[in-house]
Amino acid sequence: MLDRTAYLALDAESLPHRLGGRPELLDRLGPADAWQVREVGDGNLNLVFIVEGPKGSVVVKQALPYARVVGESWPMSLDRAFFEHEALSRLGTRDPGRTPELIFFDPAQAMLAMEHLTPHKVVRRAFMAGEELPLLGTHLGLYLARTLFRGSDWCMPTLARKADLALFAGNAELAGITEELVFSDPFKAAPLNRHTPGLEDIASAFRADRPLKLAAVEMKARFCTCAETLLHGDLHTGSVMATPTDTRVIDAEFALYGPMGFDVGVCLANLWMAAFAQEAHRADARAAGSYSAFLLATAGTLWRTFEADFSRLWAHERTGILGGFDLFEAQGDEGGATVALKTHLTGVWQDALGFAGMEIIRRILGLAHIAEFETIADVVLRARLERRALGFGRHLALNRWQIPSIEAANLLAETERTRP
Ligand code: SR1
Ligand code: MG
Numbered sequence: 001m002l003d004r005t006a007y008l009a010l011d012a013e014s015l016p017h018r019l020g021g022r023p024e025l026l027d028r029l030g031p032a033d034a035w036q037v038r039e040v041g042d043g044n045l046n047l048v049f050i051v052e053g054p055k056g057s058v059v060v061k062q063a064l065p066y067a068r069v070v071g072e073s074w075p076m077s078l079d080r081a082f083f084e085h086e087a088l089s090r091l092g093t094r095d096p097g098r099t100p101e102l103i104f105f106d107p108a109q110a111m112l113a114m115e116h117l118t119p120h121k122v123v124r125r126a127f128m129a130g131e132e133l134p135l136l137g138t139h140l141g142l143y144l145a146r147t148l149f150r151g152s153d154w155c156m157p158t159l160a161r162k163a164d165l166a167l168f169a170g171n172a173e174l175a176g177i178t179e180e181l182v183f184s185d186p187f188k189a190a191p192l193n194r195h196t197p198g199l200e201d202i203a204s205a206f207r208a209d210r211p212l213k214l215a216a217v218e219m220k221a222r223f224c225t226c227a228e229t230l231l232h233g234d235l236h237t238g239s240v241m242a243t244p245t246d247t248r249v250i251d252a253e254f255a256l257y258g259p260m261g262f263d264v265g266v267c268l269a270n271l272w273m274a275a276f277a278q279e280a281h282r283a284d285a286r287a288a289g290s291y292s293a294f295l296l297a298t299a300g301t302l303w304r305t306f307e308a309d310f311s312r313l314w315a316h317e318r319t320g321i322l323g324g325f326d327l328f329e330a331q332g333d334e335g336g337a338t339v340a341l342k343t344h345l346t347g348v349w350q351d352a353l354g355f356a357g358m359e360i361i362r363r364i365l366g367l368a369h370i371a372e373f374e375t376i377a378d379v380v381l382r383a384r385l386e387r388r389a390l391g392f393g394r395h396l397a398l399n400r401w402q403i404p405s406i407e408a409a410n411l412l413a414e415t416e417r418t419r420p
Contacts, residue, residue, distance in 0.1 A: 004078060006109070007110065008109070010049065010060070011039070012038065015037045015060065019051075019060065022104065022113075028055060028103070029053025029055055031054070032053075034053055045067055046253075060111060060113045061113075063253070064076070069367070069368065080253040081110035083170070087230065088102060088252050090147075090151065091143075091230075094147045098139065098247065117250075120241035120243050120248060121241060124237040124270070130282060130291055134244060136298050136302075138305050141303065144260075145305070145310040146313065149229075151164075151229040153321040153322040154322045165257050171256050175254075177254075179223065182220075183217075183223065183358060186365040187216050189207065194367065196386055198379065198383035212394055215354065215398055215400075219355060219357075222351055222355075223258055223355075226259040228258065230255060231254075231258045232252050233252065233254030234252075236267070236359070236370070237270040238371075261347070261351025265354065265358075265359060268299050268302065269355070269359035269360050269393070271299045271302070272295070272299065273370060275413060275414075276386075276416075277376065279381070289418075299413075300410055303349075304406065307345055353397075353400035353409065354396065354400040360389055360396070365390070391416055396409070
């Protein structure tokens with residue numbers, strides 16, 4: 001059991017004194033008495049500091065013993081910092097260069113120091129500013145293929161795989177948060193739910209919508225029971241930072257073993273939601289349409305890149321428990337292996353659509369909303385855009401077996417986005 005009696009939350013004033021003896025930081029930053037510190041955390045859970053010195057800058061992230069978004073009335077284990085560190089190490093090995101460089105981890109202080117990504121922007125904020133990120137879809141598709149494939153039974157040997165599964169089972173508290181906030185709360189009168197005024201009718205209709213609630217239970221069952229690979233577990237566009245030429249994935253504290261479609265679906269959902277919010281962020285309908293086209297194209301590139309790179313890895317790195325070379329290629333049955341791959345990818349796609357539907361609904365009717373909608377001051381407009389997104393989310397959840405391709409899903413998104 002880790003001794004956390006010395007745990008103390010950092011603040012900008014105390015940070016140089018508390019961390020100024022660390023050689024890894026002194027090497028990168030220069031002397032501590034010249035450090036400038038800013039707290040910049042805008043997420044739901046943690047403290048995040050940018051520390052700048054004469055020689056460079058770093059980020060220091062520290063877990064709080066409660067959920068920042070709610071306050072001290074929601075106590076939360078500091079162990080999530082341990083799981084974040086373990087997860088980022090693995091994800092960074094599986095897709096090198098796609099996560100920030102880790103500098104040190106202090107388990108007793110639940111504190112992680114890492115590379116300061118600059119001039120990177122949180123992707124959600126780049127979307128709100130209307131900045132195009134031409135490589136985002138490709139980078140995310142590659143990241144998803146590599147991390148999801150290489151953390152799975154298709155690639156990993158049995159002993160390492162099961163030890164890892166057991167380790168990440170310890171991140172149960174954060175898994176429980178996702179179970180409740182994504183798959184349950186939006187479909188009942190949960191105390192932490194909130195929504196834009198004007199959405200009362202649809203919030204109430206969703207609580208009485210048996211097919212939708214059955215879909216929520218089915219997706220929750222997939223999330224809870226399908227320990228297919230190590231997931232990031234919270235891959236929304238606030239967990240990605242980018243420039244036009246580089247993309248990095250951060251904030252892996254929700255990491256757990258789960259279905260591949262969860263990371264894919266959450267990511268797609270956040271691209272689609274950004275498109276639904278466009279009308280409020282651009283000067284006119286034409287500009288909104290043009291930026292939406294970029295977002296939908298990014299979703300398309302993401303999925304097609306994921307499929308292609310996953311298929312490449314399947315051909316070259318299928319060395320794990322489920323490898324199947326002995327059953328197919330070794331017996332001259334290449335076609336059998338191709339069918340197994342296609343069946344698997346179809347399952348990931350259908351899961352992704354179901355999870356995307358859940359993510360959209362929970363970001364509008366649940367506790368944790370997204371800035372693209374939250375910053376729309378005109379609540380009538382906000383409600384109108386959110387209502388369209390809710391209709392799309394419900395459609396995805398209920399029709400996940402009938403939407404054959406990313407092109408078909410994008411067409412549905414554009415039809416709903418422009419609905420009068
Ligand atoms: C109490 S945590 C609320 C949400 O913030 C995180 O980013 C996750 O998305 C979680 O569901
Ligand atoms: Mg986060």
